[in-house]
Amino acid sequence: MYKIVEKEILAPNIFSMDILAPRVANSAKPGQFVIVITDETGERLPLTICDYDKEKGTVQIVVQSMGSSTKKLAAFEKGDSLKDFVGPLGVPSEFVSEDLDELKKKKILFVAGGVGTAPVYPQVKWLHEHGVEVDVIMGAKTKDLVILEDKLKSVAGNLYVATDDGSYGFHGLVTNYIEDLVNNQGKQYDVCIAIGPMIMMKFVALTTKKLNIPTVVSLNPIMVDGTGMCGACRVTVGNETKFACVHGPEFDGHLVDFDEALKRQGQYKTEEVKKDEAYKC
Numbered sequence: 001m002y003k004i005v006e007k008e009i010l011a012p013n014i015f016s017m018d019i020l021a022p023r024v025a026n027s028a029k030p031g032q033f034v035i036v037i038t039d040e041t042g043e044r045l046p047l048t049i050c051d052y053d054k055e056k057g058t059v060q061i062v063v064q065s066m067g068s069s070t071k072k073l074a075a076f077e078k079g080d081s082l083k084d085f086v087g088p089l090g091v092p093s094e095f096v097s098e099d100l101d102e103l104k105k106k107k108i109l110f111v112a113g114g115v116g117t118a119p120v121y122p123q124v125k126w127l128h129e130h131g132v133e134v135d136v137i138m139g140a141k142t143k144d145l146v147i148l149e150d151k152l153k154s155v156a157g158n159l160y161v162a163t164d165d166g167s168y169g170f171h172g173l174v175t176n177y178i179e180d181l182v183n184n185q186g187k188q189y190d191v192c193i194a195i196g197p198m199i200m201m202k203f204v205a206l207t208t209k210k211l212n213i214p215t216v217v218s219l220n221p222i223m224v225d226g227t228g229m230c231g232a233c234r235v236t237v238g239n240e241t242k243f244a245c246v247h248g249p250e251f252d253g254h255l256v257d258f259d260e261a262l263k264r265q266g267q268y269k270t271e272e273v274k275k276d277e278a279y280k281c
């Protein structure tokens with residue numbers, strides 16, 4: 001059993017949990033995810049790692065309660081325990097194994113959308129701890145949905161916040177902000193790492209392609225069981241078929257067939273809605 005040692009509400013329907021899982025905390029790397037099973041009847045729930053503390057032995061996850069499984073997890077409180085907490089899984093971010101001197105020369109832009117801010121944080125933190133300062137654009141629909149701003153501010157070189165409705169920070173989409181930074185503010189980037197809703201990553205990739213900025217995307221949102229068995233995360237990258245949970249979750253954003261991935265995600269969402277209805281009964 002894995003004890004929840006902290007729980008915090010970050011925004012409407014978005015919460016974080018610190019889970020006591022020393023072995024996972026000890027080997028976690030940026031870009032990886034865990035699988036959570038709440039109880040005997042719980043489904044496998046793949047969730048990205050937001051933070052880890054090797055000394056305390058804790059791993060932080062951030063969850064948006066949308067479907068039946070995440071709503072069930074949301075009902076757990078500090079002091080409760082989860083049946084399973086498996087990980088770390090997935091291939092760590094590529095930069096973790098890059099030459100540090102080369103990495104320090106690069107101008108890196110992170111683009112985080114919604115709860116995608118959670119997996120961006122450990123990446124930016126790792127880079128900051130290794131002497132690499134990066135720019136981060138953080139996007140949300142509205143001010144109330146901006147999460148982890150202080151945490152990110154403490155590790156980012158520059159943090160730019162954008163809201164779709166203009167209630168906080170830059171008024172517009174993250175793609176507008178990328179264009180503004182590059183075209184109007186003279187910023188140049190060697191690589192962009194985008195994590196957020198699939199539709200956001202699709203349009204970030206289209207924008208950065210125009211601007212000639214190589215781009216990495218993280219396809220966490222299309223995972224269902226996280227084991228390589230359900231096929232939900234199958235995606236075409238270039239001419240190859242990949243599974244986000246086994247080969248990823250990070251891929252070259254300019255090679256991902258987003259339309260195909262969005263279509264598959266839509267099919268599984270329908271199933272999720274059905275389960276959600278059953279959970280309410």
Ligand code: FES
Pocket residue numbers: 222223224225226227228229230231232233234243244245246
């Ligand atoms: Fe099921 Fe990858 S999430 S195969």
